[in-house]
Amino acid sequence: MDHNLPTLPAGPLYPFEGKRPVVHPTAFVAPTAAVIGDVEIGEGANVWYHCVLRGDTNVIRVGPRSNIQDGTIVHVNAGRQRTVIGADVTVGHAAIVHACTLMDRAFVGMGATVLDDAVIEEGGVLGAGSVLPPGKRIGRLELWIGNPAKLVRVLTEEQRAGQFDRTAPHYVELAGRHRASLAGR
Template sequence: MDANQTTTLPPLYVFEGHRPVIHPNAWVAPTAAVIGQVTIGEGSNIWYHCVLRGDTNTITIGTGTNIQDGTIVHVNAGRQCTTIGNDVTVGHAAIIHACTLKDRAFVGMGATVLDDAVIEEGGVLAAGSVLPPGKVIKAMELWMGNPAKMVQVLTVERRAGFDRTAGHYVELSGRHRRSLAGA
């Protein structure tokens, strides 16, 4: 191991007896904070300076999902949990609050998804957009703006470009895990 490298454990915090559950093949960056009722599935990756705060409800993240740097994921006390499916991409500095992101949903950098909103399988919210409470992005729709509105239905070819991101981040998180461990 290089003298400048140290092995770091992910920052997991028990809150009122609830301990985060992280699959052994998931990766949580050492500067992220995962608090309370949070479950992270196989191959998912939580990047630097993210906060996942499951203090008053649950956060569930499926497999192969990436939550990129600086993102905040939270819940609504006693009313809405946050559910994030498989192979989801959440871009840098997004806010995900008490909502549902189904499999293969894509949330662009700096976007916000609010209470009771849903992004269905393959739906896309553009960077910097705000999805208001209760709104639903249907499968293969691209929404943008503040408040976000549907701007187009994606072709299979265009949607395929978004799908490459999740797999890339699974691979990249493995490289970060090995590098930080000094391997």
């Protein structure tokens, strides 16, 4: 055992070159997540088990009440493109979100990938397992599916509300239950 190695900080928050993650007191970061460097996590947002948010060479911002579900990777493009996740965004299990912008109420399905300089506008949806290529833009309320992802249809506000808008509030509530359960262990 090498006793000269630096001790890592306790918990899932790690500094990088003087930048430390900033987590709102009402946000939930699961104990097995890794949040590194210049990352800000907003009010009521939640980052689940085995997620990695690595803001080492640029910044990551996660807006209020957004949920980054289990096994997701969020990263940046060195010095060129940050990752911005707006309010009430859902990023499904095992997604990859890389150097892109997810506007308010965007929805990224399980196992989907969003690549550099791509944008999902407010209420836009990328289906499970889909890949949004670099520089592509999903418009407001558009549903895109496939690899590469293509527009399938435009959702009505009612369809969006019925299928997708319940996820973010559900995860805020569930995060509170996880926080309470972990505090009692």
